[in-house]
Amino acid sequence: MRHALPETPTDPELDELSPMLHRNGNTWSADFRGLILSTALQPIYSVSHKRTVGYEALIRAFDPDNSSVLPMHLFELPTSDAEALLLDRLCRYLHMQNYSAAEDQLNWLFLNVSPRVVTIGSRTDSFFGELLAKTKLPPHRIVIEIVEQPTDDAERLRETVAYYKRLGCLTAIDDFGAGHSNFERIWNLSPDIVKLDRKLLTRATEDHKARQILNGIVSLLHQSGCLVLLEGVETNDQAMIAIDAGVDFVQGFYFCRPSTDLTQLCKESTDFDQLLQDYKARHQITRDPTRQLVDFFEGIFHRATEQLQSGATMTQACSKLLSHPTVSRCYLANDKGVQIEDTLVSDTGSRGLDPRFRPLENTSKADWYRQQYLRQALAQPGNLHATTPYLCVTGAYMCVTLSLCFSHGSELKVLCCDVLANTPASSVSQG
Structure with missing residues (x-):
């Protein structure tokens, strides 16, 4: 008969974990349930800085025959909460020992902690503070990643995150954008960094609407005071999507795969100058259709406003546009x-x-002042402005709005027209 676990498991201490670690030259390994555990590091890059700013520590497990054991199988081995906590701390201990011996003395080390382990740990946990002291790693070089998944004790999670912050560590929410994600946890925990789930990038690769949602999520996270990291970047197109979304950091196989060879940490493998040059070239192409709209319609718009100034009706003045x-x-x-x-x-x-x-079609006396294209036109009379594509509230279709402010007697008025955003750019000049 299996005995019930105590409500608060005994926390494994450094003295209990130390004998499980073994030094092999400049690297460390650990023993757990007959398996040999090693550290693999994957670089994290800042797009703007064009260089490595950190590494995520990943566990690698091997059986006595040196065959690889999947991490998910490793973390299924513990048979109790106490053993799950021991394995989690053993992994962090191993990673920090390895990183403290690495040549890199500047960048962050990202360490994963699951909410399950957080909620079974002691509220007065001093383990990590002791581990920082033993490995001599400054706390400001550590980013604690909390996996974005449901937890039964949100208050315990909040207290644990606050504990790491008091130590001087940075905190991150991992896998944000998965099915259970919401901004409430961002507001409650106030992480320094949010790592977006790779499924967001996969969807954005296949669907333009999903790409717009990704850009919006990044913008909201920035407004919430978080830096944003997009992981799972595997192709050049995905790198372009990441850059265009405005994320701060990127990670993935396209840049560098995780490696257990910790002597190669500082070797840069990505030419960010070329990558950003390609992005600028692509971005210029994507901006050209909007520029084409302004160039093509500018003369027509000015003639329409001149007719309105001369007393023509809207139907007469806008016949060419329509x-x-x-x-x-x-x-x-x-x-x-x-x-x-x-x-x-x-x-x-x-x-x-x-x-x-149909309820949205009648716009008589509608107030458009909240729209940027209206305010922008009022701020610069005589100049034709064009928006980026957006969802039109009058019919729920994607459009680009052109707007031009002109004087009509003693008043300022703004002439606007909507252009279908899904129309090929070539058809503009052929109309």
Whole structure:
């Protein structure tokens, strides 16, 4: 009959763990359940700095025949909470011993801690502080990663994160963006770094809408005061997506695979100058269609506003705009952002109306002042502005809005028109 575990397991101390570690030259290994444990490190790069800024420590296990054992199988071996805690601490002890002997004396070491281990550890845990003292690693070089997964004791998790912060370590949430993720944990724990789940990148590679969501998540995390790391980057296209999303750090096989050869830590393998040069070239191409819109429509817009200034109706002034196959609608707003007349919908726009969004079609007296294109036009009268593609609230379709502010008597007015964002750029000049 199996005995019940005590409510608070006895915490394994350094003295208990030390005999399980063995030094082999400049590296260390550890014994656990007949397996030999080694440290593998994978570089983490800053895109802006174009160099390594840290390493994630990963455990590698081998059986007596030197056959590799998957980490997931290793962490299934403990039969009690006490043994799970021992294995977790043994891994961190091993990683820190190895990193303290490495030549790198500047960059971060990322260490994983699961919420399960956090919640079974002692509230008065002093283990990690003692480990820092023994390995002589400054706490500011350690990033403690908490895996983003459900926990039954959110308060214990918050207290544990606060403990690592008091020691002077940085903290990170790992695998953010998985199915259970939410921003509440970000707000509660205030991590220094958030590591995005690689599934976000996989989806962004396959779906443009997912790419926009990824960019939005990065922006929200930055506004929350977190640096953002995107892991799982495996191709050049994914590196471009990561750079475009505005993440601070990247990690993945495209840059460097994890290695147990700890003597090669400082060897750079990625040409970030070339990578960023490729990104700038691609980014210029993606910006060209918007520039094309401004160049093509600028003369038409100015003629339309001149006609409005001369007393023409919206229908008369906007006939040329509305006849273009990419334009869906035109409307006029005053200097307060309030729409003056009903929206003029083109034949293209009429054909694209979705009856499901009929409640949004009537925009008479709508207030558009919150929209950046309206405020931007008011700030720079006479200049034609174009937005990046966004979801139009009047019909839930992707569009680009062109806006131009002009004087009409003693008032300022803004002429706007929506161009379908999914129209090929070549069709603009052919309209």
